[in-house]
Amino acid sequence: MAEAFPWQQALWQQLAGRTQHAHAYLLHGPQGIGKRAMAERLMALLLCQRPEGLQACGQCKSCLLLAAGSHPDNYVLEPEEADKPIKVDQVRDLVSFVVQTAQLGGRKVVLIEPAEAMNVNAANALLKSLEEPSGNTVLLLVSHQPSRLLPTIKSRCQQQACPLPSREQSLAWLEQALPDCDEQERLELLSLAAGSPLAAVSLQAQGVREQRALVVEGVKKLLKQQQSPSQLAEAWNAIPLLQLFDWFCDWSSLVLRYQLTQDEEGLGLSDMRKVVQYLAQKSNQGKVLEIQDWILAQRQKVLGKANLNRVLLLEALLASWAMLPGQR
Structure with missing residues (x-):
């Protein structure tokens, strides 16, 4: 029988208790x-x-x-x-x-x-x-x-x-579901899964933390001009396209947020905080908004199963990202 999750209890009582x-x-x-x-x-x-x-x-x-x-x-x-x-x-x-x-x-x-x-x-x-x-x-x-x-x-x-579990409920469930992960790893996975605990387990199974480390390293090398957009597009071939767009969309949002608030507590996960802060300080806000709009539009195409050229799409994304610093 399918698992009964604690955060679904109230909804289950409502649905299962119906006479009609x-x-x-x-x-x-x-x-x-x-x-x-x-x-x-x-x-x-x-x-x-x-x-x-x-x-x-x-x-x-x-x-x-x-x-x-x-x-x-x-x-x-x-x-x-x-x-x-x-x-x-x-x-x-x-x-x-x-x-x-x-x-x-x-x-x-x-x-x-x-x-x-x-x-x-x-x-x-x-x-x-x-x-x-x-x-x-x-x-x-x-x-x-x-x-x-x-x-x-x-x-x-x-x-x-259907209800989204609280952070406490998610972490308690993940402690049982991912006993080999420590608390910090479970927190990171939950953040990468946007608060969805079953998605966090799925991401762990597909090696998301290793994939994320590869992408973060690549972004840093891109901004230092140590790797080109085409090299990175090829190197990231095994990483789901939607996942890449989700991360870049999140990072562009964090850049905009910091430009508006200067709140260092809102810089996201530790692996990209310095990069987000650097881009926020060195980039033109209008250009960041343009890139975010473009990312959101392409993400919708990915969701809609459009026939896209993955390599060219990533090259365009990374070329725009590399040009952000200094465009003030």
Whole structure:
């Protein structure tokens, strides 16, 4: 059964305690806070033949089939490949499932994640099933970026924001999840994950601290003219493009913040504080704003799965970054 996170307790009591459920829920919030686990727990409860309080029993035929991944009244829709869109043909297969009669005589439950991965045609193909699902069907949509969903999708769902854990809750959970990391490492990972503890665990698994060290060293060499944008673009080939844009967006925001406040407590993680302060002191604020706008625009293209030339994009970013000092 999916993990029950302590920061979800109040929301779980609210959702699981209902006597009558909506035909479609949209569970949304930042990535890495446990939305998928919440959806899976709710899915198990809705399918369970003998629920115990607010939990699935785990022992009935329905629970055993679900645990085995062979429940005939359960359908999970995801991209066929990581970071690819959900296609219209996949949604048509789902619609065929929705119109069928439940084989175990109870509910049918559909889980779609991430909902924003549906392209326009796929989303439109889902609309009728969202509005009038056949029989006793509940659709659970999980979204990390609800702003990317069609308004017609959102309007047909009961929208439910999922809570972000407090810093204390996240660190307590990470202490159990990452026992080999010390407190400072867990703090850094949580900061890099924007406060999402499950994302912090995922980042640790992919070696984010080592990747970050490589990028920080490269930025320092770039500003000292010891490495070129093209050299760094090649050296960072294994680092996710979205992650790079997130870091540069964060650094440009910190530069602007320091230019406006001179607050040394707001310089971000220790690895880039001196660089951020240096850029804030040596750069024209208008130029920093221009670069930040450009970064945000390119980041949206990355999120939208645009067909981008990664090397050229990074070279353009780094060339602009290298020109910041002295542009006052």
